[in-house]
Amino acid sequence: YQLKRMDSIAFTCNLLLSLFCLSFVGATESVKWCYEHPKCGPSTWNKLGTNMCNGTRQSPIDIIQKNTARNSSLNEFSFKGYDNAAKLIETENNGHTVEVKLDKGVQLSGGGLSTTYTALQFHLHWGNGSMQPGSEHKLNGKQYPMELHIVHIKENEASVYDSERIAVLGFFIDVSSKLEAKSDAAWSKFSNLLQNISSKDSKIHLNDSFSLNDLISGVNLTKYYRYLGSLTTPGCNETVVWTIFEDPIVLNSTIINLFSTNLYFNTTSDHNKMINNFRPEQQLNSREVMASMEATVPMETTVSMETTSPSTLGTTASGTRIGQEKTTLTALTVLAPILIYFTL
Ligand SMILES: [Zn+2]
Numbered sequence: 001y002q003l004k005r006m007d008s009i010a011f012t013c014n015l016l017l018s019l020f021c022l023s024f025v026g027a028t029e030s031v032k033w034c035y036e037h038p039k040c041g042p043s044t045w046n047k048l049g050t051n052m053c054n055g056t057r058q059s060p061i062d063i064i065q066k067n068t069a070r071n072s073s074l075n076e077f078s079f080k081g082y083d084n085a086a087k088l089i090e091t092e093n094n095g096h097t098v099e100v101k102l103d104k105g106v107q108l109s110g111g112g113l114s115t116t117y118t119a120l121q122f123h124l125h126w127g128n129g130s131m132q133p134g135s136e137h138k139l140n141g142k143q144y145p146m147e148l149h150i151v152h153i154k155e156n157e158a159s160v161y162d163s164e165r166i167a168v169l170g171f172f173i174d175v176s177s178k179l180e181a182k183s184d185a186a187w188s189k190f191s192n193l194l195q196n197i198s199s200k201d202s203k204i205h206l207n208d209s210f211s212l213n214d215l216i217s218g219v220n221l222t223k224y225y226r227y228l229g230s231l232t233t234p235g236c237n238e239t240v241v242w243t244i245f246e247d248p249i250v251l252n253s254t255i256i257n258l259f260s261t262n263l264y265f266n267t268t269s270d271h272n273k274m275i276n277n278f279r280p281e282q283q284l285n286s287r288e289v290m291a292s293m294e295a296t297v298p299m300e301t302t303v304s305m306e307t308t309s310p311s312t313l314g315t316t317a318s319g320t321r322i323g324q325e326k327t328t329l330t331a332l333t334v335l336a337p338i339l340i341y342f343t344l
Helices: 004-015 018-028 042-047 184-191 212-216 253-262 298-306 314-343
Strands: 077-080 088-093 098-102 107-110 117-126 146-154 166-175 203-205 224-229 240-245 249-251
Touching (some): 117 212, 117 253, 146 212, 166 253, 184 249, 249 253
Parallel strands (some): 166 240
Antiparallel strands (some): 077 107, 098 117, 107 117, 117 146, 224 240
8 A cells, every 4th residue: 555645745855956855855764665775675664764664463464374263254245336447547657556546436345344445546566577476465375476455445534543444455466377367358458558657657547448346357255364454565554454365366477477567666767677566474473364254264174073072163163273272382381491400
């Protein structure tokens, strides 16, 4: 998710005298961040002035399916305007990603969300072509070639400190082994526009040729994981309720390669192609990742077969297993010093 305020500060900055500008950027610090240089890359973000990049509920994370907990409130989503191509207004190279602005009236509710959210924009993260992965989230340690983020905000203007102010739908994008994949038609139209917005701040209007639904067709929207996290760009605000879908969008390699070959972080004359624009994995800490009713939770089946008590079957199965592992760990922690004492 891109923080617009920073872009506008940077833009205003460009209009001012460069000397004043330098001191201004230096003073605020939060203005300058990037993916491509060691000086301003993701490892430096936690040193930026007033942001939250060193917090305890940061994104992205690695989602380990067997460690997720089934949650019966994670039911089907309700989408409004996702089928309307006219809602996609314009696409822009903002210097960090390609972003598509959405018109009013695209809404998301259900899926265990507490209220209705309105979609603002979608954007992507990628590596370098179909061979070098660049998704932000991982699934069981696997990083996918790309990741799509559809960003929504609470409809009734929530406080900026609301811990679920923003709802992001995250879709993995995988490369297809077949020549043509299901979503290819829409993605082909979208990716062919990228050559027109190679440089930072360039944008073009979209002409109603594809909808959000066209981009996510083929994904089972009832299979997803849920956790509380942050924006994945500075200031890394911890105000995001994340939904990561289990099924990837599958595209052919030609389409995936267009993102890393047509866009530049700055201008084409810089020869600095927009690649690897993802934040690396963050610590899960004490958070729990929940699984929707239809999502895959591998350990659940194994535990159900292992257990002898019928009362531990079903939704509590994964919790039981985690509990057992914790007990074993605690026992080892207590016993180890005693054993060492007697050995000595
Ligand atoms: Zn994003």
